[in-house]
Amino acid sequence: xxxxxxxxxxxxxxxxxxxxxxxxxxxxxxxxxxxxxxxxxxxxxxxxxxxxxxxxxxxxxxxxxxxxxxxxxxxxxxxxxxxxxxxxxxxxxxxxxxxxxxxxxxxxxxxxxxxxxxxxxxxxxxxxxxxxxxxxxxxxxxxxxxxxxxxxxxxxxxxxxxxxxxxxxxxxxxxxxxxxxxxxxxxxxxxxxxxxxxxxxxxxxxxxxxxxxxxxxxxxxxxxxxxxxxxxxxxxxxxxxxxxxxxxxxxxxxxxxxxxxxxxxxxxxxxxxxxxxxxxxxxxxxxxxxxxxxxxxxxxxxxxxxxxxxxxxxxxxxxxxxxxxxxxxxxxxxxxxxxxxxxxxxxxxxxxxxxxxxxxxxxxxxxxxxxxxxxxxxxxxxxxxxxxx
Amino acid sequence: xxxxxxxxxxxxxxxxxxxxxxxxxxxxxxxxxxxxxxxxxxxxxxxxxxxxxxxxxxxxxxxxxxxxxxxxxxxxxxxxxxxxxxxxxxxxxxxxxxxxxxxxxxxxxxxxxxxxxxxxxxxxxxxxxxxxxxxxxxxx
Numbered sequence: 001x002x003x004x005x006x007x008x009x010x011x012x013x014x015x016x017x018x019x020x021x022x023x024x025x026x027x028x029x030x031x032x033x034x035x036x037x038x039x040x041x042x043x044x045x046x047x048x049x050x051x052x053x054x055x056x057x058x059x060x061x062x063x064x065x066x067x068x069x070x071x072x073x074x075x076x077x078x079x080x081x082x083x084x085x086x087x088x089x090x091x092x093x094x095x096x097x098x099x100x101x102x103x104x105x106x107x108x109x110x111x112x113x114x115x116x117x118x119x120x121x122x123x124x125x126x127x128x129x130x131x132x133x134x135x136x137x138x139x140x141x142x143x144x145x146x147x148x149x150x151x152x153x154x155x156x157x158x159x160x161x162x163x164x165x166x167x168x169x170x171x172x173x174x175x176x177x178x179x180x181x182x183x184x185x186x187x188x189x190x191x192x193x194x195x196x197x198x199x200x201x202x203x204x205x206x207x208x209x210x211x212x213x214x215x216x217x218x219x220x221x222x223x224x225x226x227x228x229x230x231x232x233x234x235x236x237x238x239x240x241x242x243x244x245x246x247x248x249x250x251x252x253x254x255x256x257x258x259x260x261x262x263x264x265x266x267x268x269x270x271x272x273x274x275x276x277x278x279x280x281x282x283x284x285x286x287x288x289x290x291x292x293x294x295x296x297x298x299x300x301x302x303x304x305x306x307x308x309x310x311x312x313x314x315x316x317x318x319x320x321x322x323x324x325x326x327x328x329x330x331x332x333x334x335x336x337x338x339x340x341x342x343x344x345x346x347x348x349x350x351x352x353x354x355x356x357x358x359x360x361x362x363x364x365x366x367x368x369x370x371x372x373x374x375x376x377x378x379x380x381x382x383x384x385x386x387x388x389x
Numbered sequence: 390x391x392x393x394x395x396x397x398x399x400x401x402x403x404x405x406x407x408x409x410x411x412x413x414x415x416x417x418x419x420x421x422x423x424x425x426x427x428x429x430x431x432x433x434x435x436x437x438x439x440x441x442x443x444x445x446x447x448x449x450x451x452x453x454x455x456x457x458x459x460x461x462x463x464x465x466x467x468x469x470x471x472x473x474x475x476x477x478x479x480x481x482x483x484x485x486x487x488x489x490x491x492x493x494x495x496x497x498x499x500x501x502x503x504x505x506x507x508x509x510x511x512x513x514x515x516x517x518x519x520x521x522x523x524x525x526x527x528x529x
Contacts, residue, residue: 134400134403138406138432139432141399142397142398143492143521144466144469145490150462155458157460161503203464205462206464263458
């Protein structure tokens with residue numbers, strides 16, 4: 001028993017900053033801007049927020065109290081599972097409003113990652129805080145395993161070895177995501193074409209990842225405001241987007257890929273059946289999916305672990321336009337982390353809400369009723385949300 | 390010219406890892422084994438994952454393994470590795486299932502594949518006093 005009845009909670013408001021590469025604003029200023037927009041979108045005063053779920057490294061609950069003018073904070077939490085944090089934050093916020101410990105919970109994500117201090121901004125070594133710090137420092141950094149693309153390549157190369165998965169799948173995801181970004185005026189790569197030749201010619205960084213298999217670094221923030229669904233309906237703003245179910249999952253040995261008994265095992269594989277069971281839906285009922293895409297290959301792996309297809313089959317599953325707008329399962333309709341922006345996947349949640357409000361512009365999925373959002377973080381943590389209008 | 394770039398170094402005095410790093414200096418692969426139940430585990434942990442015991446010894450493992458997974462790196466994530474490109478990160482699996490991570494350098498790193506048999510080599514660095522693990526394909 002999850003204790004969560006489908007549709008108890010709803011997303012009542014969304015907010016995003018502009019997504020840029022280069023900003024004068026601090027990470028905290030970006031977070032506040034997105035948060036204030038989410039409150040305004042939900043039709044509530046920001047001082048009435050009474051719950052906070054924070055998923056960024058910047059920003060404390062005190063910062064949010066000061067920035068938003070919160071008068072009575074009843075609940076707060078920080079979630080630190082990397083790119084799974086925003087959807088895991090939505091998960092927690094839904095249970096918080098369902099239990100009644102708070103009524104208006106703000107979940108935020110963002111950073112000035114491009115302009116400040118992520119990996120790559122300098123050349124002096126690891127800058128991101130990872131779980132299992134002693135393992136990283138003693139057994140991995142000395143061997144030049146320092147960046148996410150290197151860790152995840154261990155997973156990818158074993159996947160190819162075990163399943164003989166087609167190498168075409170990663171290119172399909174990269175090209176499909178870029179085409180969707182061209183439909184989104186908020187996408188960083190909205191005007192930048194990518195041909196198959198561009199993809200093939202992009203430099204190999206770490207086998208099997210080419211440059212165009214890797215997500216963007218951007219500055220920006222996004223936030224959502226979660227309330228009880230009945231309260232959202234009474235507020236009379238935009239139609240609420242209902243949360244049918246959420247779940248979080250963690251792989252075995254979550255701080256160590258190398259000795260994970262099954263390196264293909266992922267948190268989403270544990271979370272997805274729980275969420276589907278709570279929501280009472282089947283995968284083939286979904287109208288679209290926003291799948292966390294720090295790398296092209298991790299989209300394929302999530303599709304498999306969620307159960308859309310068997311291990312090794314995702315490259316075939318995504319072929320022939322199935323994941324394109326107009327296909328059976330339009331995927332990352334906003335351009336994702338690969339081609340819109342890296343807002344730790346909160347931009348995926350925001351896009352799902354837009355789709356279900358019918359506000360997705362040129363990227364609108366016709367008749368969108370039921371959507372899936374995932375998060376993926378650290379060494380395989382996962383989170384999933386099933387939303388509908 | 391500037392100072393030479395230092396390779397990222399482990400903390401060889403870390404109490405949880407000290408026996409392993411001393412093992413590498415002695416040209417031995419030592420991993421953690423629970424005194425109480427005999428569970429072998431890697432990476433080392435404060436508690437035994439099987440019985441939650443907190444006393445360990447450090448037996449020597451065989452130096453032969455098979456590549457479980459790997460990565461060939463073409464863009465250095467740290468300046469020390471720039472002059473070693475491309476280099477391989479190799480996760481090699483021992484017969485008992487434990488996997489130890491090391492490097493492979495040299496002209497044939499692109500031949501590293503899952504399933505390739507490798508042997509541990511121990512590369513001592515005089516300046517830092519640290520010994521690094523290398524996995525070298527065995528020709529057979």
